[in-house]
Amino acid sequence: MTDQQIISLFHARDERALSEVSARYAALCMRVVRRHLRSTEDAEECVSDVMMKLWQQIPPAEPVNLEAFIVTLAQRTAIDKARRMQAQKRGGTAPASLEALGDSLAARETVEDAVHHRLLTAAVECFLDALSDDDQTIFVERYHNETAPRDIARKFGLSGVHVRKSLMRTRRRLKAFLKEEGLL
Template structure:
């Protein structure tokens, strides 16, 4: 019997493209905990986090014939997929809450005006710029936490820092992002309330 643990990400993807279901089991075993940590970090709910991971793995399998990794590692791809699926779940949760509270559905509010799209792009660029301007250690901690899904404890162990130092770096990064995006964030949400 083949031991899939010896294969790298690119090899797993090639085997998956050929329809080998055992590859999905290896991806599950290899990345489940990290994916779950990223999902739980964003959603704060174990059941939704597990559902999120299952959805991502299901979609990966459905796309297997056309799926490829260029430079990325599979872990990075999966972290991004979890982040996007988490946004979908949060959006669904938000819509359900608004509906329960009697607010109009979001479809009735036009958020896709050219002005709104431009502001959103500028906001994204501004956030990226703030992240790039963070001190090296702070940027690394922030990236490991938000993009890779590592817990505070895992980051502390990986970088040989105390957990309090990791928390301080995350606090600084969040504060810098918040302080440098206040105006654009306000511009994004003000039109929603005046339509």
């Protein structure tokens, strides 16, 4: 089943959408979540929360790339859960409730936000296409796949310094490019 078919199931409020997403993306979601949460139980709970948020957010959200949407949602959910757990350890509960409120407010994406997001995505893709194969691979490994620089270096037989410098230069060029395009 394609991502568009899955999104159509969400729009039809068909619960098969969740089983399709779970079958297709649960392992990826778990990998993303485990980067932020140590406990397997917390990670499993977080993946369940991601599925619930997907059900709540599609519709009205219209993800262009379902995988990226799920990964972003998983990251945000895991980070929020880790912060809430850290706040509980310190005895604080106010930041956690403010973060939960922030999530519900941030979920209401405006048309302008959606248009800006699409323009930004297109600009970044254009920028990545103009990069050398090495720079593009390193950048995508780091920021899309969330691979640590030392792991990238090991994977491609490069030095850690080379990877970090490449990432720094590429970030600077991306920032300049986005400013030129009027997106920053």
